[in-house]
Amino acid sequence: MSPTVRVKTLTIDGQAVGAREDQTIMQVARENNIFVPALCAIEGLTPVGACRLCIVEVKGVNKLLPACATRIEEGMEVTTNSERVANYRRTILEMLFSEGNHICSVCVSNGHCELQTLAKKLGMTHVRVPYRSTMRRVDASHERFIADPNRCILCTRCVRVCDEIEGAHTWDVMGRGINSRIITDLSQPWGDSDSCTSCGKCVNVCPTGALFEKGKAVSEMSKRQEFLPYLTLMREGKK
């Protein structure tokens, strides 16, 4: 924190809070134990505002803003959980469930999945939009890990952790729109990747069972993400 950073005050869900001017709404909300759902944001990586689950209402702004990628401002009045936003969030979750094949009972991440957890927490009980039933090829060419793109929600955490923290930039996104998918190197098999260091950071930040370790059976794949804030802190300290 540089000495010139100023402190501002705002309200989140009616609660008056203080914050540094360089913080996002999400950071401040979490510091104050106010829950804001998120799938693409993760502490320690650059926010991208892609999953749209963290959208919040800000008084005087006519569009909904992603809490993860919006800086706080003096006097802001934020509402994180209006009826309207809660409904939107549920529909967005339904869209995610319809996009891939999220069949929890056969998934390695069952019980440890952020998508599943959020769906339960936000009260998403049905998927009203038609399932798209994808048939994407599973990549098991890496000696330790497997990528199942059918469970991928394109949060791009793997892309960012590989680029920003590991510095390898093995992962990226290919294609457009509904045909987007994550790839390793130039869409080569993961096992053939020259840039991959096999560090496993991507597997651990993946919110679902899309990236997992070989040898894990249903429900066995829990992820460890504690390393991330720690690594970020170390880096900032070095600067």
Added chain:
Amino acid sequence: MIAEELSKTAAAEREAQAQFEHRINVCVAASCLSSNSDKIKSALETEVKKKGLEKSCQVRGVGCMRLCSRGPLVSTETQGEDETQPASVLYQNVTPEDAPALVESLKGEPVKALECPTDTPFFKSQVTIVLENSGKIDPERIEEYIAVEGYATLLKALTTMTPAEVIAEISRSGLRGRGGAGYSTGLKWTTVAKANGGSRKYVICNADEGDPGAFMDRSVLESDPHRILEGMALAAYAVGASHGYIYVRAEYPLAIKRLRAAIRQAERNGLLGTNISGTTFSFTVELRLGAGAFVCGEETALIASIEGKRGQPRPRPPYPAESGVWGCPTLINNVETFANIVPIIREGGDWFAGIGTAKSKGTKVFALTGQIHNTGLIEVPMGTPLREIVYEIGGGIPGGKAFKAVQTGGPSGGCIPAQHLDSPVDYESLIQLGSFMGSGGMIIMDETSCMVDVATYFMEFCMSESCGKCVPCRVGTAHMYDLLQKITRGEATMADLDLLLEVCDVVKNTSLCGLGMGAPQPIFSTLRYFRDEYLAHIEAKQCPAGVCKIHEGNEEVIA
């Protein structure tokens, strides 16, 4: 080049042009070029040589003459003995074989069979500011641009106006961005000028032009490229930038070629580069070619693309004015916005503000296409009623068919039906009608169009052009497309329509960028005015326009 040298060049060019008694102008913009206008030009050159008229008759390529549907267009000008205005004749649907007759006609009567009347509403009702030089000068020669006072405005501003005065003039003009949303240009310039740039600021010209059916920006670039460079230089001077990018799609090879040539010529003449006209102001322009993704027209995606990254939008704020290309304050404007700058500074902001309506000033260029007699490029004052555009300028609907709707605003726009034809074309009125100004595509549809089919077409476009970054746009556009298809196939129920509307609502309100936010708009507007057509598909399993293939008797197959 300083001001005196510039006026010398202008005078020399005008004198050289006056040497010719006759001039034959051949349109060499993309549309006419695609019907072989280059061959016409060489046939005319050969013919002039054959007749030994090289000294008295000049053949030259010019930019778009606007009535593209009658192309290739050729015009002849003859200097009168005492008149200052040369007599001019416009010819339509010209072929290379017509060259002898055209050259012959210079001495006598016009070629009646090819003559295209110019006293029609198509030409008479238009007001040309953006297109003032289009079809009149050779876009590949800087001298011709200089001869019509080109770059004089820039040099005047650099030597007699402060940057703040330039911005004040733009603010006074009331000019609003022509790239879609209609944001006040003066306000945007002020923000960028005030932004703390440290060492660098940038100016970007958005020439991505991705709306289906739109070709206004391409035409301006092909017909009058120096106007854009001069407008950008004025903008750079006003906001304190020294470097500019023109982001143009690679599918516009002719525009690119002419821009490249224009930049080179301007640099050679010291009108771009360091210490322009001996002042401390320096400005360089680089081209960046896009691969043609629609979303790369969105400003933050465009900036990512310039930086060599995947062309995806990012959340705003911060706006480019604060943090744009390479993290520096960046001014980004549309081609047509920049094309308005020179006339505003030349004639004054008050002059410009005198044209148009209370909140929408100046003119707007539209690419008129679809089921209409006169397709082509038109420029009309803001506030012109739609009816005048369709029936007078456009010449009405061909084949005795009935008008059904006019689509504006591209994939984020809407369809305006006959009962609103008397509405004026301006930013606010179009939004009120559930449409959008957009960049200037205007598609006319007659009774043979099915509005559900039209909505499906635009949704397919949005689905395949979605960048895939945010969930509602990536998945939602696919669902909306599938549901619309279900309706056009006659397989949908009323519950599907409700679901469609719910998905529309989520996509509109939660998407990251304008592509997703605007994607449901064609559905909203067609439902608003043509709900009965949706119901006909759903309940009666019929397509009233007879466009959609509804397989009747699904039940029979099952039974």
